[in-house]
Amino acid sequence: MPKKPFRVGMIGYGFMGRAHSNAYRQVGQFFPSNHQVVLKAACARNKDAIQAFADQWGYESIETDWRKLVERPDIDAVDICTPNNLHCEIALAAAANKKMILCEKPLAMNAEEGRKMVQAVEAAGVANIVWYNYRRVPAVTLAKQLVAEGRLGKIFHYRAKFLQDWTISPELPQGGNGLWRLDAAVAGSGVSGDLLAHCIDTAVWLNGRMSNVCAMTETFIKERKHQETGQVQKVTIDDACTFFGTFENGSLANFESTRYARGHKALYTLEINGENASIAWDLHDLQRLQYFDHRTESKLRGWSSIHVTDSDHPYMGKWWVPGLAVGYDTSFTHQVADFLEGIEQGNPAGPTFRDAMDTQVVLDAILTSAKSKQWVNVDKA
Numbered sequence: 001m002p003k004k005p006f007r008v009g010m011i012g013y014g015f016m017g018r019a020h021s022n023a024y025r026q027v028g029q030f031f032p033s034n035h036q037v038v039l040k041a042a043c044a045r046n047k048d049a050i051q052a053f054a055d056q057w058g059y060e061s062i063e064t065d066w067r068k069l070v071e072r073p074d075i076d077a078v079d080i081c082t083p084n085n086l087h088c089e090i091a092l093a094a095a096a097n098k099k100m101i102l103c104e105k106p107l108a109m110n111a112e113e114g115r116k117m118v119q120a121v122e123a124a125g126v127a128n129i130v131w132y133n134y135r136r137v138p139a140v141t142l143a144k145q146l147v148a149e150g151r152l153g154k155i156f157h158y159r160a161k162f163l164q165d166w167t168i169s170p171e172l173p174q175g176g177n178g179l180w181r182l183d184a185a186v187a188g189s190g191v192s193g194d195l196l197a198h199c200i201d202t203a204v205w206l207n208g209r210m211s212n213v214c215a216m217t218e219t220f221i222k223e224r225k226h227q228e229t230g231q232v233q234k235v236t237i238d239d240a241c242t243f244f245g246t247f248e249n250g251s252l253a254n255f256e257s258t259r260y261a262r263g264h265k266a267l268y269t270l271e272i273n274g275e276n277a278s279i280a281w282d283l284h285d286l287q288r289l290q291y292f293d294h295r296t297e298s299k300l301r302g303w304s305s306i307h308v309t310d311s312d313h314p315y316m317g318k319w320w321v322p323g324l325a326v327g328y329d330t331s332f333t334h335q336v337a338d339f340l341e342g343i344e345q346g347n348p349a350g351p352t353f354r355d356a357m358d359t360q361v362v363l364d365a366i367l368t369s370a371k372s373k374q375w376v377n378v379d380k381a
């Protein structure tokens with residue numbers, strides 16, 4: 001049987017452009033399906049730069065205007081790897097052209113934009129997914145299985161943090177290439193949309209929706225030179241954000257994120273404490289899941305460190321032999337594999353745009369709470 005082509009048009013060639021391209025090239029080797037990924041076109045504004053990227057990764061063609069890319073009849077799926085302020089506009093245009101859409105996180109600048117995106121993909125009837133890739137780190141997927149099997153019992157606590165240290169220097173400009181994350185007009189928010197979005201997505205996936213939040217944010221460096229205009233401008237992103245909250249299942253949330261935690265580069269950790277058991281995970285040791293089961297005979301009871309590399313662990317049967325780990329990059333490969341399986345079986349892989357709204361409404365609530373210094377109820381997605 002000839003395979004059905006899955007012709008990708010990628011917009012943006014930065015960090016995520018590379019991560020996704022790597023996944024598209026890898027997926028057919030390790031997760032064969034009825035689809036054959038074809039790297040059809042890569043798009044960015046700088047012609048020489050995108051041509052070099054296309055040559056390096058094997059894209060057949062380039063575009064310098066994303067509007068042209070989303071209209072091309074030889075593209076089946078549009079992959080949005082641009083800064084956050086372009087996600088909505090590109091997604092609406094791609095949906096209007098009946099393209100499948102794989103969109104980077106956060107889905108949108110805010111919930112209002114996100115709702116328009118959900119409406120557009122659902123009206124067009126096109127498959128869609130958001131790249132909350134941490135769901136598909138095998139140890140995190142195993143955590144999902146353990147929770148779904150009810151092993152933890154009633155959940156009391158969910159805590160997560162995502163710590164970095166790369167914006168401490170006041171000399172660092174904001175805006176433009178590589179530094180758009182510091183410019184709220186382009187990023188939408190600071191660490192909340194960039195880092196906490198991941199923590200919240202994993203949390204709502206593992207532990208259900210959130211009901212309310214109480215947040216504080218801080219902008220430690222008040223003014224920075226804008227890289228594009230050269231003007232010194234007010235910084236309006238959140239440099240750090242801490243929040244509490246409750247989940248609909250009654251458990252308590254405790255989240256923290258900052259880019260001012262000297263020594264930490266990408267420390268994403270999560271821990272869930274249930275009546276019978278607890279689990280913990282750490283991105284710096286991503287192939288391990290820590291598990292404590294209180295029902296174990298007391299003299300043997302203790303935290304176990306599960307090396308998530310055995311063939312019956314999620315995704316691992318498709319990789320190497322037991323004991324050999326896979327890395328960060330494969331979470332994207334797993335996402336493409338699941339997306340293709342979803343469209344083949346008519347059972348869409350998540351998080352769809354609609355699923356990602358659960359995170360988007362929490363993000364809006366956090367910023368509203370921090371501004372008003374009040375508890376805020378999380379809106380319906």
Ligand SMILES: NC(=O)c1ccc[n+]([C@@H]2O[C@H](COP(=O)([O-])OP(=O)(O)OC[C@H]3O[C@@H](n4cnc5c(N)ncnc54)[C@H](O)[C@@H]3O)[C@@H](O)[C@H]2O)c1
Pocket residue numbers: 011012013014015016017043044045066080081082083084086104105106131132133177178179194
């Ligand atoms: N899933 C994850 O773990 C993860 C990690 C990093 C970033 N992200 C998300 O991915 C997205 C991109 O982040 P990044 O780190 O790759 O950024 P980046 O700055 O490395 O790359 C952004 C790319 O967008 C391109 N671009 C900007 N404006 C464009 C336009 N008008 N037309 C075409 N291309 C344009 C740039 O040329 C660049 O190649 C963001 O939404 C970010 O939040 C997700």
